[in-house]
Amino acid sequence: MTSVTTSENAKQQHENQFAGDLLEQFSYDDDIVRKFVTATIVWGLVATLVGLIVALLLVLPSLTGGMPWFSFGRLRPLHTNAAIFAFAGNGIFAAIYYSTQRLCKARMWSDTLSRLHFWLWQAIIVAAAITLPLGITQSKEYAELEWPIDIAIAIVWLVIFGGNFLMTLVRRRERHMYVALWFYIATIVTVALLHVFNNLVVPSGWFKGYSVYAGVQDAFMQWWYGHNAVAFFLTTPFLGLMYYFLPKAAERPVFSYRLSIIHFWSLVFIYIWAGPHHLHYTALPEWASTLGMLFSLMLWMPSWGGMINGLLTLRGAWHKVAADPVLKFFVVGITFYGMSTFEGPMLSIKAINALSHYTDWTIAHVHSGALGWNGFMVFGMIYWLLPRLFQTKLWNPKLMSLHFWTGTIGILLYIIPIYAAGLMQGVMWRAMDDTGHLVYPEFIEIIQSIVTLWWLRVLGGLLYFAGVVMLAINALMTWHNRPATYDVPVLSAPRLTPLRIDTEPAVKSDLSDDVPVLNFARTLNVFGKMGWHRKWERLPVKFTVLTTAAVVIATLFEVIPTFLIRTNVPTIASVTPYTPLELAGRHIYVSEGCYNCHSQMIRPMVAETKRYGEYSKPGEFIYDRPFQWGSRRIGPDLAREGGKQSSKWHWDHFENPSYVSEGSVMPSYPHLLSEDLKFDAIAPHMKAAAFLGAPYTDEEIENCEAAARYQAEVIAAEIVAQGGPAAMHEKQAMAVIAYLQRMGTDLFKSPTPETVPPESAGAVDSDAVDGDASTMEDQRDVSDSDDSSPVDDEPKPDTDTGTDTDNDTLEEPNS
Secondary structure, three states, X not given: OHHHHHHHHHHXXXXXXXXXXXXXXXXXXXXXXXXXXXXXXXXXXXXXXXXHHHHXXXXXXXXXXXXXXXXXHHHHHHHHHHHHHHHHHHHHHHHHHHHHHHHHOOOOOOHHHHHHHHHHHHHHHHHHHHHOOOOOOOOOOOOOOXXXXXXXXXXXXXXHHHHHHHHHXXXXXXXXXXXXXXXXXXXXXXXXXXXXXXXXXXXXXXXXXXXXXXXXXXXXXHHHHHHHHHHHHOOHHHHHHHHHHHHHHHOOOOOOHHHHHXXXXXXXXXXXXXXXXXXXOOOOOHHHHHHHHHHHHHHHHHHHHHHHHHHHOOOOOHHHHHHOHHHHHHHHHHHHHHHHHHHHHHHHOHHHHHHHOEOXXXXXXXXXXXXXXXHHHHHHHHHHHHHHHHOOOOOOHHHHHHHHHHHHHHHHHHHHHHHHHHHHHHHHHHOEOOXXXXXXXXXXXXXXXXXXXXXXXXXXXXXXXXHHHHHHHHHXXXXXXXXXXXXXXXXXXXXXXXXXXXXXXXXXXOOOOOOHHHHHHHHHHHHHOOHHHHHHOOXXXXXHHHHHHHHXXXXXXXXXXXXXXXXXXXXXXXXXXXXXXXXXXXXXXXXXXXXXXXXXXXXXXXXXXXXXXXXXXHHHHOOOOOOOOOOEOOOOOOOOOOOOOOHHHHHHHHHOHHHHOOOOOOOOOHHHHHOEOOHHHHHHHHHHHHXXXXXXXXXXXXXXXXHHHHHHHHHHHHHHHOOOOOOOOOEHHHHHHHHHHHOOOHHHOOOOOOOOOOOOOOOOOHHHHHOOOHHHHHHOOOOOOOOOOOOOOOOOOOOOOOOOOOOOOOOOOOO
């Protein structure tokens, strides 16, 4: 009894110390929130419209008439960037700017920085919308933007937005940081880290940079970034949104404070490990992908902890869900979060991933999260904010309800057919008969079997887009009914002094320090009450440092072994750098976004080696910057494309894919046949590659234009001899054909005296410029000799051409 009385008296005395604190007056900056909400709606329309066009291009490849700016390979990155960084990004900022001010009882630290953030972020999005259709891209998923834009993103995100946010926390008037703020901190810190280290490049011009990572290491870094961009750009800030706006809309407190602590720290520490599960059965070291799988499986429990915390916040308020469309959006959004975070760990299991990877199953999984979780949470937040921001009633609540049902049906119509299509692809690719031959040797046959399902996806996307249009109309009319002048309430709260930030007063315990068992019990009791975490919540800088440490430590455990253990990428003596023309062709391949449809990674599976040839080895990709393994096969894998088809076949395929591959869904590329190659632009690319370790000599760089022209003339002569048009050696297609004919051939070449390991290997012999084409011809030759394999301890290369041996029809390398 005495102990309880003492505790209560101590707390009362502690509170009395602040009774005389002077109140400070302040107001919230809702104008910046209105700006970000408006941008969210506008970019939501753009993102969903472009997504609808991209879906149509799969079933109507000639829709855009061969215009290069609107090809699938260029528009799909525009769609993903608009959906992630424009729509979701502006939605995140609207949520953070609105909730942070109220959770801190403080206006944002700098109105100037807030507005700089808004306008510069929109400028970045516009720059992306211009450069991506022009083919200015890194061709790395979710990181397509080139280095000048990347620098702008880093400055705006970390310095302007991050600095403004952190200073607002420091200058807050609320003692404790609420759970939503924890997730905002994790988002700002980790996205900055991911973005900077994944986009380290050596510029070769204003619109082109070469990644400092190559091949396997580039793939690892990209999916460390790609997976965690989903985690810390599309998950953690939306969880912060959920923890603030759901209780507000439901008028209920968060279900469990302790569960939110477990949820937060588990996600921050575990998520960062899981990226390598995107690279199962590739050339990535087995230990890395296994580690990624294990941590992905661990993610299931904390992720569902967040979902449960969200849904149980509605305890006692479920009757409101039936009547309030805002709560409907939130409930469905959280449900899709639960579905996605169950399916993600499931897809990381190697046996399941072997079936799902490269198929439309992954597309369905991504869109269930993007449309359901991200989209519906943003819609619910916007509908809740509109009356409060514009200080008038929502124009049409019935239209909001119609949006909900239209969007929900649209999501289901979108993802269910694509799940079915992905399952069909995975099963048909692997199907083999009793004699060990492929049941479906023609890739195009599998594609044609799912076109109907792609049409259903178009219908689902159309409904979802219609829902966004309804939101835009409702928001516009609500804005139209706004008052002539917004009311800006002036609030007051005591200043947060160091004394108020300090911890609670210590209360003398009656327990003896001489009793170890009781001391241990006391420690468990203190830990269980989470008092230690309450202390952290009063210290934003310390909290930020601890969050950063959790992310960095987890990252280093994977990154250091991947980069320092040389056996992860064994040397292959016959792998040499690209010739100048091949390098130019690879640059065009990258700019056209071909990785969106074609992979360059044959997995060590019987069905894949029978269809495509020898499985891919880590040492084959040491000169690939960026790596182009892809994540989807709308067309077949190209890792062993070299030598499968004639140069004339490739020329015809660019002109009219259906002519050489009936039923193809690939668009034509007439600009490759009509536009001249910029031979004088090759040297800067070679210099950047040489700076990063490609063994080009100064002489080879100096003579690269002549070498490229000579190789182009050789290919053009082949095309003429095979019945093709004459005088085409200046065209871009020559470079792309050179690159395609080189793909995957190095593994089958025996090292010559001139060919030495990559540490000191030379490029194409410059003597070839004077008439000796042997070097270039050798590099384009696929050797079927019985010479020993150039890869130590590897079996002799499989000479399978990628077709069923009992089938005389070659596998079409493009669809």
